[in-house]
Structures are given as C-alpha cells and as structure tokens.
Amino acid sequence: MMKNAAAVVCRDVVVVRGEREVLHGVGFDLRAGSVTGLLGPSGCGKTTLIRAIVGLQAKVTGQVEVLGLPAGAPKLRGRIGYVTQEPSVYGDLTVTENLRFFAAVLGVGSDDIGRVIDAVDLRSHADVRVDELSGGERSRASLAAALLGDPELLVLDEPTVGLDPVLRRDLWELFHRLADDGATLLVSSHVMDEASRCDRLLLMRDGDLLADETPRALLESAGTTDLEQAFLILIEQKAGAR
Numbered sequence: 431m432m433k434n435a436a437a438v439v440c441r442d443v444v445v446v447r448g449e450r451e452v453l454h455g456v457g458f459d460l461r462a463g464s465v466t467g468l469l470g471p472s473g474c475g476k477t478t479l480i481r482a483i484v485g486l487q488a489k490v491t492g493q494v495e496v497l498g499l500p501a502g503a504p505k506l507r508g509r510i511g512y513v514t515q516e517p518s519v520y521g522d523l524t525v526t527e528n529l530r531f532f533a534a535v536l537g538v539g540s541d542d543i544g545r546v547i548d549a550v551d552l553r554s555h556a557d558v559r560v561d562e563l564s565g566g567e568r569s570r571a572s573l574a575a576a577l578l579g580d581p582e583l584l585v586l587d588e589p590t591v592g593l594d595p596v597l598r599r600d601l602w603e604l605f606h607r608l609a610d611d612g613a614t615l616l617v618s619s620h621v622m623d624e625a626s627r628c629d630r631l632l633l634m635r636d637g638d639l640l641a642d643e644t645p646r647a648l649l650e651s652a653g654t655t656d657l658e659q660a661f662l663i664l665i666e667q668k669a670g671a672r
C-alpha cells in the first residue's frame with residue numbers, strides 16, 4: 431500500500447455490546463506507514479474499536495474498511511497482526527516452538543522466526559517455555575507472533591504494559607521502523623507519555639472520538655506542553671460545548 435493512502439477507513443461506526451451502545455458513531459482514517467495512538471480512559475471503547483477493525487466484534491454498523499476490504503474479510507487473514515491484552519502464546523511451548531506453530535498456521539516460512547525473535551529482543555529466551563517467562567517477556571513473545579509474515583496492519587492493544595522504560599523505548603523504535611517500511615500501526619495505551627511518540631493520536635472518551643490530531647496540533651490547540659493536560663482541557667471544552 432502506498433505511504434499515506436488510507437489503510438483503515440472508519441465512518442459512523444456504532445457498536446452495541448450487551449444492551450448498551452458503546453461506540454456512538456466514530457469516524458477517522460489511518461494512513462499507511464504511520465503510527466497512530468489510540469488513547470482514552472478505561473472503558474471508553476478502545477478495545478471495542480480495535481475488535482471492530484480486526485473483524486472480531488459483533489453488532490458493528492457503519493463502515494469499517496481495512497486495506498481496501500470490509501473488516502473481517504477472509505482475504506485480510508495474514509495481512510493483519512493483532513496483539514490482545516492477554517498473551518496469545520502457549521505456556522507449555524518455548525518461544526521458538528510457539529513461533530514455529532504460528533508460522534505454520536499462517537503459511538509463513540520458518541526463516542522469518544529468527545527475524546521476529548530479534549525484533550522483540552527475545553534471542554536469549556528463544557528456547558525457554560513461555561510459562562517460565564516474565565509478564566513483559568510473554569507479551570513480547572505475543573508481539574513476535576503478530577510480526578510473523580510482515581503484516582501490513584499491526585493492531586496492538588496496550589503492548590507496553592509492564593515493560594521497563596528501556597524496553598518501551600526499544601519497542602517504540604521498532605514500531606517506527608515498521609512504519610517506515612510501510613506498515614500501518616494502531617497502538618492503544620493509557621499512558622500519556624507514549625502519546626508523544628505517535629505520528630497521530632485518536633483520543634476517545636465514553637464511546638466518542640474527541641480528537642484526531644498530531645500530538646503537536648493537540649498541544650497547540652490546548653495551549654499547553656503537556657499531553658495529559660491537553661487531554662483534560664479538551665474534555666472540558668467538549669463538556670462546555672454540549
């Protein structure tokens with residue numbers, strides 16, 4: 431996909447979970463070759479929106495188009511890497527065995543396994559069973575599985591939770607390298623200092639999109655140098671406008 435083309439298009443996306451509408455008509459584009467942060471308080475709908483994009487969410491209305499196809503289209507399989515908040519690797523297998531398994535499922539050559547292990551810096555733990563890894567190592571093993579086959583869209587739900595600052599920095603550098611190579615990344619977080627590392631930010635609150643801006647534009651419009659502060663100012667402005 432050409433850099434800057436729309437890799438994901440969402441228009442008027444409404445999602446009902448249980449009896450409740452939890453997304454109320456969300457719309458934005460994700461540009462190919464960029465890293466977009468999805469931010470907002472717990473329960474605002476980040477995971478629901480992510481699930482709609484990767485095609486796993488029921489009761490979605492509106493338009494969700496991914497890499498030129500409707501979300502959930504079978505042809506998207508293998509073109510999207512998705513990492514949930516729960517580790518998706520098997521505890522009783524080693525890191526390498528897990529990756530061999532996922533590579534076989536995806537039809538990806540086993541020569542890709544070394545690349546993804548290096549990308550997440552797990553070389554020294556490649557032959558350790560996943561249930562003997564720390565939480566952060568386990569989430570990096572899940573991320574490695576999602577990187578197999580070089581997916582065009584990577585959707586990462588809180589990938590840096592529980593990681594130390596050095597690893598977080600390394601992972602953000604990896605995200606930008608992948609984007610420079612043309613991948614599109616959507617990364618959810620509720621850590622505001624990570625927001626400044628994104629090319630663009632989607633700020634959500636209570637199932638609505640409050641802002642779709644670059645970090646710099648967000649700071650300028652709020653008249654502050656602190657993203658957390660900018661988010662709060664924005665919430666107050668929107669509340670005042672209601």
Ligand SMILES: Nc1ncnc2c1ncn2[C@@H]1O[C@H](COP(=O)(O)OP(=O)(O)OP(=O)(O)O)[C@@H](O)[C@H]1O
Nearest residue numbers: 447448449452471472473474475476477478479620
């Ligand atoms: N299975 C479900 N049935 C009904 N409502 C649900 C279900 N799962 C989530 N919800 C509700 O949908 C809303 C959005 O949840 P979602 O998991 O998308 O939020 P989130 O922003 O990802 O939160 P967090 O940062 O805590 O993971 C919440 O109000 C939640 O209570």
